[in-house]
Amino acid sequence: MKELFLVLCTMKVVLYSQAQDAERKFAYDNYVKYSTQAATVKDVQKEAAIKKYREGFNKTPYRYAQLAGEMKMSSHECFSLLGDNGQFTDLAQQETKIADEKMLLSKYTPQSDVVAKVVSEAMNRLWKIADAYRRGELKESDVLADKYLKAIIRYGNLETGRNNAAPRFHASCFMIPTAAVNTYFSLLKQMDEVEAGKSNNPLLKDACVILKELALQCWTQPLRNDSTDNNVVQIERFRNHVWWVGGNALAYRSLLPTAFMYKSIPMIDLLSEVCQRGISQTSQATYHESFWIEGFTADGAGWGHGKQCLIWGYPIDGGNNALNMLVMLQGSPWEKKLTQDNKETLMNFFRGSNWYDYKGYTLPCLDRGSSVYIKSSNTIPSLGLANSLMKNWKSSFTSSEQNEIEQFIREANAKDINMPQFAGGLYSGTRWFFNNDDLIKKNAGYHIIVNMASNRCDGIESAINFADCYNFFTNDGLTLFQRNGTEYRKIYGGWDVTASPGVTAREGMDKIKPVTNWRGYNSKFNFAGAATSGGDNAVAGFAFEKMNASDREDVNDKGNNKGENECIYDVQAHKAYFMQADYMIALGAGINNLRPELEGTIRTTIDQTAKDNDVLVFNNGSWQKVKPGIQSFFDKGKPVWVRQQGKFAYTVLPEYSKAAYYTYETKTTDWLKMNKANSTVKELPASVDILRLWIDHGREVKNDTYGYVVYCGKNAPAAAMPFVVLQNDTLVQAVKSSDGNLCQAVFYNGNTTLDKQGVKISVSDPCVVQIEMVGKEYVASVQDPQMNKDLKQITVKLGSKSFVFELPQGKLAGKPVVQKLNF
Known part of the structure; x- marks a missing residue:
């Protein structure tokens, strides 16, 4: 069988190097290693199941949407373009190049x-031709031609x-293996004949082997350049690397059909384990111990492409497809x-x-598609996950959990999720996402949303093509205010990115250039x-x-954007936010321009929103009513609303x-400048x-x-402010309500009063501290903003009385601790 892997391409002047021969030997060795024939112990039950699954993949193609999405030609058009040498005539010029x-x-x-x-093309x-034969539209003689x-x-x-020196990513591990x-x-009929030794057609034999070699790339590519490259069927292959966890691990690779293609019991055993263990939580504190370094986070959100809050992409894709594969393996x-x-x-x-x-409307600060124009609302992406659970796993949950999921489904379909009977910030109120640096208030x-930054989290990625x-400021204290969900989505085509709401930055939209940055920007x-x-x-x-x-x-996908856009750096600030009933107070201190020689004033944008x-x-x-033009917030020295x-x-x-200042204006849009994907959107x-x-x-x-x-x-708003600012500097930022029933403070140093x-x-x-009157009792909430793994408790002294707050540990480290105060 080895000689089948050494068939040379008939394309002119293409000669395989020693490195390419080694690649072919690697593929052959893997075929032997992972095939059932190489197993030392037979499992009759599993081998019988393999046969049924192979028949199933013949009837129901895997990731069938790829064929519809990528292939516009008919099978007859594809077949008519084939020359006698196996070359698509319209691709000849590209192959020559x-x-x-x-x-x-x-x-x-x-x-x-x-x-x-x-x-890929x-x-x-x-695949289109083979699928037409599968569906009876072409003859066997066509696919045996x-x-x-x-x-x-x-x-x-x-x-x-292809050389492996350049990482072979999307096409090599997703698209080509699927095809x-x-x-x-x-x-399948012809492949079975080859594998049973019943075919005398050498071209069919070679085709069978090369299809296996290509499919295996969903397990082998991109190379990790570690020991798992030598044996991809091991649990560590699907851990501790951005390309091999979450959505990149399970959602876009045709892993399961490839395992059945190889009739490999070890492969299928491994996938069932990865799928089950992948539906788990990671966190800042358990990052190195958790099964996946990205995916679902313990605060209820998620990470993708590192520690960036991409909850609608890689984490949910990874979780959904883990469940999908487990469903396929049921019975x-x-x-x-x-x-x-x-x-x-x-x-x-x-x-x-x-x-x-x-x-x-998903929040416009969560992924690399935030500036794509959206004309209408849609159901929340996690609805599909909930529907899958109620369809395939309902009996796994208690009756109360079933009721909760079913109510989630009803409200998600209504596009308005509040579920007010669930207290404590489960579905509405305020919530701190301690693994993602996000404070959200929802009713x-x-x-x-206040989307903050630390050096623990990544920013949101950008990709030029x-x-x-321009995801440069999405984590710099971005503060978005919404009533209907469209306030920002529909105006991104005219946005000044350097005037992102809530952000303190150097003015200069005309000075920044787009980059591809897979980890975004965070805080020092x-x-x-x-x-x-x-x-x-x-x-x-x-x-x-x-x-x-x-x-x-610790970043293994650094990109090539180092040194770009120097104007976005070298601005310092201590920024605090106080939510008191329907008011939000924002305070800034220690605002410093470390590079005043650079052009552009430093400004803090309060909001940049749709004028409806x-x-x-x-x-x-x-x-x-205000007339157009820039207006001052001050009238005769006093601020106005x-x-x-x-x-x-x-x-x-x-x-x-x-x-x-404030102003409203009509701005010409450039949607393609913000995101090339807008080219597919109609009526921008x-x-x-x-x-x-x-x-x-x-x-x-x-x-x-x-x-x-x-x-x-x-x-x-009330005629008089219902709060008092107590302090605003780089040591403490604090506000209390006028009635004294609420006091909130951010302490940037320890041993501070x-x-x-x-x-x-x-x-x-x-620490961050909130003391509030709830009913007839005072309740304190205390949180460690440094998420210091060695810090077990914080002592807060109120007046002359001290209170000790035991901090959550393990995966919940960073979550606020809430306790009643007994004076």
Whole structure:
């Protein structure tokens, strides 16, 4: 059989190097290693099941959507383009270029990708032809024709001849293996004959082998350059690497059909284990011990492509496909039951993920498609996961859990998830996502997210050619206010990225250039936290100076964006947020421009949102309509309230904000500049109306401050502020309610005391503290914003009395601890 792996491509001037021969030997060795024939112990029951599954893949192709999505030609058109030598005539020129420029030997991704594109197109066409035969539209003589079998060998050799120095990713591990394994199962009768030694057709034999070689790439590519490359059928192959966990591990690879293609019991055994163990939680504190370093996080959200909050992509794709494969294995020798950890993980995800969706719109700061124009609402992405559980795993859950999931499904279909009977911040109220640096407030009337940064988390990735190009500020304290979910999604085409809401940054949209950065941007500092008991009130704060998250030592997909866009760096700030009923107070301190020689003023943007209604200012005792143009927030030295009819109201705190402005304008859009995927969207708005409000710090900024307020209620804000700012500097940022029933503070250092206006609080360690009256009792929420694994407790002294707060440990480290206070 080995000689079958040494068939040379008939394409002119293509000669295989020693490295390519080694690649072929590696594939042959793997075939022997993973096939049932090499097993030392027979398992009759599993072998019988393998036969049934192989027949099943013949009847029901795997990842069939790829064929419909990628292949527009008919099977007859594909077949008519085949020359006698197995070459698609319309691909001849591209193949000649590949040969002339020796692209198979190239160590560089662009050249390697040219080969991948040609092979992907060819393999999808060959699948199209085989699928037409499977469905009875073509004759057996067509798929046994020399030119068809030569084509499988030709393009298979072209793919396997590529140099591995450039990582062979999407095409090699996702698309091409899927086409190969489905082509194989479409020709199952012929493949069975080859493997039973009943075929005398040498081309068919060669085609069978090359299809197996291509399919195996979903297990072998990209190379990890570690010991698992020598034996891919081991648990460590699917752990501790961004390419081999979550969605990248299970969602896009045709792993299971390839295992049945190889009749490999060890492969299927392994996949059933990976699927079950993959439905589990990871966290900052258990990162190195958890099964997957990304996926579902213990705070109810998720990670993808590192520690970035991509909960609608890789984590949910990985979880969904783990369940899908386990469903496929039900009733077989590989059947698994959901463990308690599996069930807890899934319930936790429903309770957490709903915070990142509002009224049918996912938040525009969670993935690399945030700036794609969305015209209408949709159901929450985790709905499919919930439906799958109720269809396939309902009996695994208790009656109360079933009721909860079913209510989640009903409200998700209605595109309005609140579930108010679940107290404690499970589905509404306020919630701190301690693995993702996100504070969210959600209720029926409005939604707020404060998306902060630390050096623990990654930012949101950008990708120039097919995704967001400017995810530079999504984690810099981005603060979004929504009533209907469309406030930002529909205006991104005209956004000034350097004026992202809530962000303190250097002005200059015209100075930034798009980059591909798989890890985004985060903060140099290890300080981001929030305290809440889950109700209406919450406090958060973080210390910020931007860094490229790819610069961390533990990153294995650094990209090539180092040194780009120097203007986005070298701004420092301590930023805090206080949610008190329908008010949000934002304070900034320690605002520093470390590079004043760079052009651009430093500004803190309060909001940059869609202007849907009249903009009004409260002046002389009434609300008056505002004319276009830049306006000052100050009238005769006093700040004014500015509101958009039916939306939110804004003002500034004059003692902390020297210069502040607002304006509304119509801006011409450039949707393709923001994300190339907008090219597929019909009826993109040519212009958008935007309301923008900001605080101007100037260019020579040293230790500046800011303060602003956003009122979220439906009525007008109160005549007098219902709160008092106690302190706003780089040591403490604190606010109390006017009635004294709520006090909130961010302590950036330990052994620090807040002693202002009748409030005296001392803390033993850096922390975020909230003390509130709940009913007739005082309740304290305390959180460790540094997530110090060696810190077990924090002592908070209120007046003369000390309280000890035992901090959550393990996967819940970083979660606020809530306890009643007995004075």
